[in-house]
Amino acid sequence: xxxxxxxxxxxxxxxxxxxxxxxxxxxxxxxxxxxxxxxxxxxxxxxxxxxxxxxxxxxxxxxxxxxxxxxxxxxxxxxxxxxxxxxxxxxxxxxxxxxxxxxxxxxxxxxxx
Amino acid sequence: xxxxxxxxxxxxxxxxxxxxxxxxxxxxxxxxxxxxxxxxxxxxxxxxxxxxxxxxxxxxxxxxxxxxxxxxxxxxxxxxxxxxxxxxxxxxxxxxxxxxxxxxxxxxxxxxxxxxxxxxxxxxxxxxxxxxxxxxxxxxxxxxxxxxxxxxxxxxxxxxxxxxxxxxxxxxxxxxxxxxxxxxxxxxxxxxxxxxxxxxxxxxxxxxxxxxxxxxxxxxxxxxxxxxxxxxxxxxxxxxxxxxxxxxxxxxxxxxxxxxxxxxxxxxxxxxxxxxxxxxxxxxxxxxxxxxxxxxxxxxxxxxxxxxxxxxxxxxxxxxxxxxxxxxxxxxxxxxxxxxxxxxxxxxxxxxxxxxxxxxxxxxxxxxxxxxxxxxxxxxxxxxxxxxxxxxxxxxxxxxxxxxxxxxxxxxxxxxxxxxxxxxxxxxxxxxxxxxxxxxxxxxxxxxxxxxxxxxxxxxxxxxxxxxxxxxxxxxxxxxxxxxxxxxxxxxxxxxxxxxxxxxxxxxxxxxxxxxxxxxxxxxxxxxxxxxxxxxxxxxxxxxxxxxxxxxxxxxxxxxxxxxxxxxxxxxxxxxxxxxxx
Numbered sequence: 103x104x105x106x107x108x109x110x111x112x113x114x115x116x117x118x119x120x121x122x123x124x125x126x127x128x129x130x131x132x133x134x135x136x137x138x139x140x141x142x143x144x145x146x147x148x149x150x151x152x153x154x155x156x157x158x159x160x161x162x163x164x165x166x167x168x169x170x171x172x173x174x175x176x177x178x179x180x181x182x183x184x185x186x187x188x189x190x191x192x193x194x195x196x197x198x199x200x201x202x203x204x205x206x207x208x209x210x211x212x213x214x215x
Numbered sequence: 216x217x218x219x220x221x222x223x224x225x226x227x228x229x230x231x232x233x234x235x236x237x238x239x240x241x242x243x244x245x246x247x248x249x250x251x252x253x254x255x256x257x258x259x260x261x262x263x264x265x266x267x268x269x270x271x272x273x274x275x276x277x278x279x280x281x282x283x284x285x286x287x288x289x290x291x292x293x294x295x296x297x298x299x300x301x302x303x304x305x306x307x308x309x310x311x312x313x314x315x316x317x318x319x320x321x322x323x324x325x326x327x328x329x330x331x332x333x334x335x336x337x338x339x340x341x342x343x344x345x346x347x348x349x350x351x352x353x354x355x356x357x358x359x360x361x362x363x364x365x366x367x368x369x370x371x372x373x374x375x376x377x378x379x380x381x382x383x384x385x386x387x388x389x390x391x392x393x394x395x396x397x398x399x400x401x402x403x404x405x406x407x408x409x410x411x412x413x414x415x416x417x418x419x420x421x422x423x424x425x426x427x428x429x430x431x432x433x434x435x436x437x438x439x440x441x442x443x444x445x446x447x448x449x450x451x452x453x454x455x456x457x458x459x460x461x462x463x464x465x466x467x468x469x470x471x472x473x474x475x476x477x478x479x480x481x482x483x484x485x486x487x488x489x490x491x492x493x494x495x496x497x498x499x500x501x502x503x504x505x506x507x508x509x510x511x512x513x514x515x516x517x518x519x520x521x522x523x524x525x526x527x528x529x530x531x532x533x534x535x536x537x538x539x540x541x542x543x544x545x546x547x548x549x550x551x552x553x554x555x556x557x558x559x560x561x562x563x564x565x566x567x568x569x570x571x572x573x574x575x576x577x578x579x580x581x582x583x584x585x586x587x588x589x590x591x592x593x594x595x596x597x598x599x600x601x602x603x604x605x606x607x608x609x610x611x612x613x614x615x616x617x618x619x620x621x622x623x624x625x626x627x628x629x630x631x632x633x634x635x636x637x638x639x640x641x642x643x644x645x646x647x648x649x650x651x652x653x654x655x656x657x658x659x660x661x662x663x664x665x666x667x668x669x670x671x672x673x674x675x676x677x678x679x680x681x682x683x684x685x686x687x688x689x690x691x692x693x694x695x696x697x698x699x700x701x702x703x704x705x706x707x708x709x710x711x712x713x714x715x716x717x718x719x720x721x722x723x724x725x726x727x728x729x730x731x732x733x734x735x736x737x738x739x740x741x742x743x744x745x746x747x748x749x750x751x752x753x754x755x756x757x758x759x760x761x762x763x764x765x766x767x768x769x770x771x772x773x774x775x776x777x778x779x780x781x782x783x784x785x786x787x788x789x790x791x792x793x794x795x796x797x
Contacts, residue, residue, distance in 0.1 A: 117397070124390055125779025133386050137393070144397050151404040165284075166403060169352055173396060176359045180389050183363055187370065187382045195375035200383050200775075202376065202450070 110150040117143030130191075130200055134184045141177040145170045218265045219275030222288045222347055225258045225298065229340035236333050241324040245317060248332040252309045255339065259295075259302035266295040267697050274349075282410035287349035289411070292698035293556060294346040297473060300560040301342050303686065304465050304567045305335065310679040311571050312458035327371055331459070337364030338462055345470045351399045351409040351431075351482070354474050355392065358438065362388045365467045368459040369451045380450035387437060387447045387778070391471075394434030394786075401427035415482050420797060428486055429789035431478060432495075433782060438471035441532060442502035443781040445525055446773040452521040457574020460517065464524040465567040469559055472531055476555070479535065484546040488796020491789055492536040492546070498785075500639045502529025507646030508765045511653060511731040516573045516583040519650055520566070527562045527609065530643055531555060533636060537627035544796060553699040554623030557690070561608060561616030564687035568605035571680035572598045581669045585654060586733065590662025597677040599658055604684035606651035610720050611644055613713040616690025623701065641720075648724025653732040730758035 120140025124133050152166035192198045232251035236244045266273055272291035281287070290298075316331040318324060341361030348354045362385070370381035403409055405423045418424060433444075440448040448468075452460050479487055506526030513519040534555030540547045575598040576591055577583045592599045608615040621640060628636040695701045729747055771777055 121390075121779075121783075124386065125775060125782075128775070130382055130386070137386065137389050140390075140393050144393055144400060147397070148400045148403075151400055155404065155407060166400075169403075172352070172356065176356065179363060180359070180385070183366065184382065184385050184389075187366070187378060187385065190370075190373070191375060191378040191382060194373060194378055200379055202379065 106150050106153045109146060109153075113143045113146035113150060115143070116140070116146065119143075128200065130184075130188050130198055134181060134188070137184075138177065138181060141173070145173055145177075148173070218262075218269060218273040218290075219288070221258060221262050221265060222273060222275045222290055225255065225262060225343050226288075226340060226347070228255050228258060229336045229343065232336045233333050233340070236329075236336070240329065242318050244329050244332045245313070248309060248336060249313075251336060252306045256302040256306050259298045262290055263295040263299045263698070266290055266292060282350065282413055283408040286353055287410065287412075288347045288353075289349040290347055292700075293473075293476070296556060296560060296698055297346045297469070298343060300563055301339065301346070301466055304563055304683065305339050305462065307679045307683045308458050308461050308567065308571070309335065311461070311574075311676050314673050314676055315456060315458060315574075330367060331371060331456075334364050334368050334459075335462065338368070338467060340364075342466055342470050345473055349411050351402065351411065351414070354477070355396055355399060358392055358395070358471060358474065361467060361470045362392065362438070365463055368463060369455045371456050371459060374454070376450065377454040380447070380454045384447040384451045387444075390779075390782070391434040391437030391444075394430045394437070394782075395474075396434075398427040398429075398431030398434065401430070411477065411482050415484070418483050418486065420486055420793075424483070424486065425790055425793045428478070428483055428793060429786050432475060432487075432789055433785045435471045435475045435478070436498070436785070437782060439468050439475070439528060440525065441498050441528055442505050442525065443498075443772045444778055444785075445502070446775065446778040448525060449518060449521045449773075452524060453515065453517040457517075457570055457577065460521075460574075461567040461570040464521070464570060465563040468524070468528060469563060472528070472559065476552070480538070480546050480548055480552060485544070487535075487546065487793055488544050489536065489539045490795045491792035492539050494788060494792050496533050496536045496636065496639075499529035499532030502526060502532075503639065503643050503646060505765060505769055507643075507649060508731065508762055509769050510650045511728065512733065512762055512766055514584055514586065514733060516576065516585055516588070516654065517570070519585065519654065520569050520573055523569075523609075523647070523650060524566060526643075526646060527558075527566065531559055531562070533639060533643075534558075534624060534627075536633060537624060537631055537636060539631075541631060548700050549627070550623045550701065551627040553695065553701045554620045554627065556699060557616050557620035557623065557695065561620060561687050561690050564683050564690070565605040565608040565615075565617070568601050568680050568684035568687065569609075571676070571683070572602035572605065575676060575680065576602075578670045579668045580666055585657050587666075588654070588658045589660040590665055591658050593662075594665070594668055595672070595677075597681055601677065601680035601684045602658075603651075603655055604681070604688055606647075606654070608684060608687035608690075610648045610651065610717070610724070612688075612717040614691035615688045616693075617687075618713070618717065619691040619695070644720030645723035645727060648720040649727035649731070650724075652721065652725045653728040656728065656732075730755050731762045 117140050120136045120143055123136025124140060127133055127136060148166045148170045152162040155163045188198055228251060232247055236247045239247060272289045275288040277286045312331065316328040318328045338361060341357055341364055344357035345354060345361060348357050366381050366385045369384060370377040399409060401423050406414055406417045408414055437444045452464050455463060503526045506522050506529060510519045510522035510526065513522060534551045538546050538549065538551035573583060575595065579595050609617055611617040611621045624640055625637060
């Protein structure tokens with residue numbers, strides 16, 4: 103079991119946990135964190151692909167590295183947009199939930215499950 | 216090459232408009248948008264003319280580097296058609312939205328106006344990039360650009376429900392795009408390139424390729440909101456302001472649909488096989504039934520139009536099994552593909568017209584309850600005609616584009632001997648007519664007392680909606696053979712026989728509307744209609760039981776757990792279907 107395989111398995115675990123979190127967690131902030139975990143898993147997997155398809159003398163194929171950087175910027179912007187929407191939702195309704203017609207939470211510090 | 220630089224211009228002009236608008240701010244944003252929209256339309260038309268005149272696709276190599284190292288922009292007939300219709304719809308929406316999103320006199324800058332015009336240009340640049348991208352990673356970036364520009368359009372008015380709808384849309388769309396990216400990573404790992412042309416030459420079936428194809432397809436279906444992955448669409452499209460709903464329903468969902476077409480027809484035509492194509496169209500048929508029946512049960516006009524979008528999205532996916540060549544099990548770019556793309560552009564224009572008309576009605580009446588629409592025909596005849604003509608164009612009355620698309624698909628289904636899709640195509644016409652008849656029956660009813668109109672008539676807005684509806688209605692007259700793989704229509708779109716064929720869906724739709732619609736005694740147009748509703752009593756009870764069942768199914772499917780589970784099940788199902796075809 104070489105390094106690339108270990109990283110590949112780690113990427114699979116991260117992607118799996120992220121997918122589960124994004125689908126199963128009702129709170130939007132946890133969904134956003136799970137999306138980041140899922141994205142990190144896919145980018146790590148892209149890195150493994152870069153390692154395995156490296157040419158002579160290179161540590162890793164440069165094309166996937168460039169694509170991963172673009173992907174990370176996209177994921178970062180997505181997270182920023184999602185968090186901004188979440189903050190605005192909390193300001194507008196007093197609770198951060200994706201369930202429609204939910205009553206505003208009485209405890210303003212906690213987001214509703 | 217001159218054609219290539221046109222492609223670059225079509226991307227640079229909207230993006231340059233965004234940068235200028237950010238820098239200038241305030242009142243200048245509307246002026247910059249007003250300058251950019253006609254310029255972009257001219258560029259799109261120029262690209263269409265250039266594609267028509269040259270033999271192969273227009274190509275532009277970014278930085279002069281050829282694939283596999285560099286990135287190529289490619290414009291063929293499909294791209295040119297989609298770009299032209301996108302430009303036309305966005306210009307019409309721009310004319311329509313000038314009254315809604317104007318900086319008020321006396322203030323320096325208004326947030327809604329600033330956001331709307333910049334986001335409109337952002338959606339446009341994202342769509343142009345989608346239509347022109349020549350490799351899978353550029354498509355990913357273009358899809359993300361499109362999503363990030365479309366999501367804030369949903370929550371422009373800042374209410375809590377629309378913010379929830381926008382966040383739900385963003386999270387589900389991000390899930391879809393990560394799946395797409397995972398598939399692209401697998402394809403790069405297997406073949407060493409993501410360029411569409413190079414990949415189509417190197418691709419062959421194998422476990423990695425099949426899994427990548429399944430992941431990418433399901434990710435794109437999540438962004439296109441095909442049933443059962445439609446959890447975000449109805450609240451998002453119904454909650455957005457009218458101009459934004461028009462853009463979202465007409466154009467944004469077509470972006471990810473276009474990538475599915477490019478993937479299945481361009482990159483991997485021999486890969487999916489007939490079973491996966493039948494699965495895709497089966498989901499489309501389920502979307503038609505679910506979307507149309509739930510649309511019939513709606514009380515609000517914008518929600519009805521949003522569910523109608525769900526049904527029409529299902530219609531778009533019916534072309535896939537009809538394009539599989541019987542002998543070789545490859546997807547071929549023939550009549551079925553032309554029919555599907557024609558259906559996409561006629562839906563784009565008609566749905567934009569319907570949402571704009573709904574916006575005008577809302578502005579006039581102050582509400583969009585279907586039961587309270589009585590008397591609108593007298594007060595706002597142009598808006599009502601725009602809505603009716605848009606709906607009629609959607610049903611497929613000749614010479615609309617939907618009629619030609621349906622003829623092409625029916626001919627393909629007859630050629631392939633797949634009679635069940637003939638049934639679905641014909642039934643789709645009935646379902647579409649049903650909710651149109653429902654709305655028009657309520658709108659044509661005389662009002663008990665004339666309702667006060669909230670805002671004065673703005674002729675340019677009504678003209679924009681009517682122009683788009685008429686455009687959709689006359690798309691069948693355009694000679695598509697130059698840019699789409701069409702090879703002659705059997706019957707002329709303007710013959711009497713063609714009109715006769717179009718009458719049946721309206722009659723059938725009327726029956727469905729009587730059985731399933733919400734009717735209140737005071738709003739029935741004529742006493743005869745009241746007698747018909749009474750007579751249909753027992754049948755109505757059965758129909759309402761079925762309708763209630765389907766509404767509960769829709770509600771269950773629109774939970775995160777159900778949608779997420781459907782996502783994973785569909786990935787496995789597509790994998791299995793592609794393996795089964797080997």
